[in-house]
Amino acid sequence: MYLGCIPIQFFPEKVHQTLRYLMYLFPLITKGSHPLILNHPLPHKSKKTQRPGSGQKIQSVSSEGLSQINIEFLPGTDIDEVLQKVKDKVDESKNELPTDLENDPLVFEVNFSEMPIVVYLLNGTCGIPCLKNIADDLEDDIEGIPGILEVEVTGGMEREIKIEVDPDKLTYYRIPITAFEQVLSAENQNTSGGVITLGEGRYQLRIPGEFETPEEIYDLVISSHQGYPVYLKDVAQVVDGYKDETSRSRLNGRDAVSISIKKRIGENIIEICDKIDTLIDQHQKQWPQNTHITKVMDRAKEIHLMVADLENNIISGLILVIVVLLFALGFRNAVLVSMAIPFSMFLSFIFFTGAGNYIEYGCAIQPDSGTGYAGRQCHCNC
Numbered sequence: 001m002y003l004g005c006i007p008i009q010f011f012p013e014k015v016h017q018t019l020r021y022l023m024y025l026f027p028l029i030t031k032g033s034h035p036l037i038l039n040h041p042l043p044h045k046s047k048k049t050q051r052p053g054s055g056q057k058i059q060s061v062s063s064e065g066l067s068q069i070n071i072e073f074l075p076g077t078d079i080d081e082v083l084q085k086v087k088d089k090v091d092e093s094k095n096e097l098p099t100d101l102e103n104d105p106l107v108f109e110v111n112f113s114e115m116p117i118v119v120y121l122l123n124g125t126c127g128i129p130c131l132k133n134i135a136d137d138l139e140d141d142i143e144g145i146p147g148i149l150e151v152e153v154t155g156g157m158e159r160e161i162k163i164e165v166d167p168d169k170l171t172y173y174r175i176p177i178t179a180f181e182q183v184l185s186a187e188n189q190n191t192s193g194g195v196i197t198l199g200e201g202r203y204q205l206r207i208p209g210e211f212e213t214p215e216e217i218y219d220l221v222i223s224s225h226q227g228y229p230v231y232l233k234d235v236a237q238v239v240d241g242y243k244d245e246t247s248r249s250r251l252n253g254r255d256a257v258s259i260s261i262k263k264r265i266g267e268n269i270i271e272i273c274d275k276i277d278t279l280i281d282q283h284q285k286q287w288p289q290n291t292h293i294t295k296v297m298d299r300a301k302e303i304h305l306m307v308a309d310l311e312n313n314i315i316s317g318l319i320l321v322i323v324v325l326l327f328a329l330g331f332r333n334a335v336l337v338s339m340a341i342p343f344s345m346f347l348s349f350i351f352f353t354g355a356g357n358y359i360e361y362g363c364a365i366q367p368d369s370g371t372g373y374a375g376r377q378c379h380c381n382c
Contacts, residue, residue: 057070057071057072058070058071058072059072071086079109083107083108083109086107087107090105090107114149114262115262116152116260116261116262116297117261117262117263117269117273117298117299117300118273118276118297118298118299118300119258119259119260119295119296119297120258120259120261120280120293120294120295120296121249121257121258121259121293121294121296122134122135122256122257122258122259122293123251123252123255123256123257123291123292123294124287124288124290124291124292125288125290125291126288126290126291128155128156128157128255128257129156129157130288130291131156131256131257131291132153132156132157132158134257134283134287134291135153135156135257135259136153137283138151138259138279138283139151139153139259141279141283142259142261142276142279145272145275145276145279146267147263147267147271147272148261148262148263148264148272149263149264150261150262151259151261151262152259152260152261152262153257153258153259153260154247154249154257154258154260155247155248155249155256155257155258156257157242157243157245158242158243159240159241159242159243160241160243161211161214161217161239161240161241162238162239162241163184163217163232163237163238163239164236164237164239165177165180165235165236166235166236166237169235169236170235173223173225173230173234173235175222175223175230175235179222179223180222180235180236183220183222183223184220184222184232187209187211187220188209188211189209189210190206190207190208190209190210191206191207192204192205192207193205193206193207214238214240217238218231218232218233218238219231219232219233220232222235251294251296258296261276269299269300269303270300270303270304272300273298273299273300274300280293314345318338318341318342321337321338321341322334322338325337325338
């Protein structure tokens with residue numbers, strides 16, 4: 001009986017990675033507006049542009065400064081065609097929407113293949129800037145793993161150099177703020193140095209000009225006054241700080257940095273997650289003491305549980321079939337059938353694997369205690 005379960009261990013697997021039946025949203029943004037104000041009349045006017053057909057569901061959600069409409073369609077709907085129709089309807093309804101919206105309504109699709117397959121949280125006593133640097137190093141190395149689509153690091157603090165201008169000093173030196181910005185922008189960029197031809201090769205030259213340290217910004221010449229150069233440090237202060245926080249990750253009440261990882265369509269989740277775990281184990285040896293990484297979401301673990309449940313169902317189903325045949329057809333026929341069913345499953349999974357198919361979990365093959373197999377929780381895709 002176990003023979004029929006062996007190939008499942010090597011079968012490519014996915015969890016809801018090709019579902020595209022959810023349409024999302026109309027963000028109608030009015031900064032600082034109360035949710036009740038946004039809920040009426042914005043979503044109601046937008047809803048009129050889309051009358052739900054068979055199997056559709058429309059839901060509006062409003063929060064401070066944001067109103068959105070979720071449109072859900074049945075599986076099998078041509079999302080590309082519907083997406084264009086929704087965009088056309090939204091364009092037609094723009095005249096009915098308030099004129100004080102900061103941005104035009106957006107319409108886009110939520111694709112489950114773009115959802116993370118694994119999420120880690122980094123925390124420790126070394127401080128958030130240190131954790132952010134560790135996460136950035138991990139991001140670079142994880143993106144080098146074949147099959148990785150995107151790695152997103154959230155939380156922590158991102159370094160930002162701020163220049164605080166003194167308006168009185170600009171007035172004294174007669175320097176317009178626009179001229180100050182133009183000089184700063186022109187100096188902080190790389191420039192092309194032309195092309196060098198050596199033999200059969202052509203090499204593009206680049207002259208680095210971007211600022212690397214705050215001291216370089218201090219010594220920048222902005223203008224001249226009475227024949228003397230005016231430096232940036234004469235009219236402004238350079239502050240080496242951090243950007244304002246827009247998101248925060250916490251684990252057990254302590255600040256943390258999260259790492260979300262997405263894979264490419266068609267790649268094996270389990271193999272990718274194993275490679276990520278191996279890479280993290282190598283990095284952990286170089287981290288400061290009391291730095292911990294916790295896996296808070298793992299699609300590979302979900303697949304392992306689903307496969308284990310599938311194997312248990314297959315084995316229990318085969319046992320029931322054999323018991324029924326033992327009483328109905330006798331010992332000899334029961335033994336022959338008990339050998340034929342696992343062997344046929346073994347060959348089927350080998351054929352599917354060789355053909356490049358995979359198991360997608362939102363449905364799986366489970367033996368029917370009557371005749372053959374019935375799809376229940378997963379199916380095979382080509």
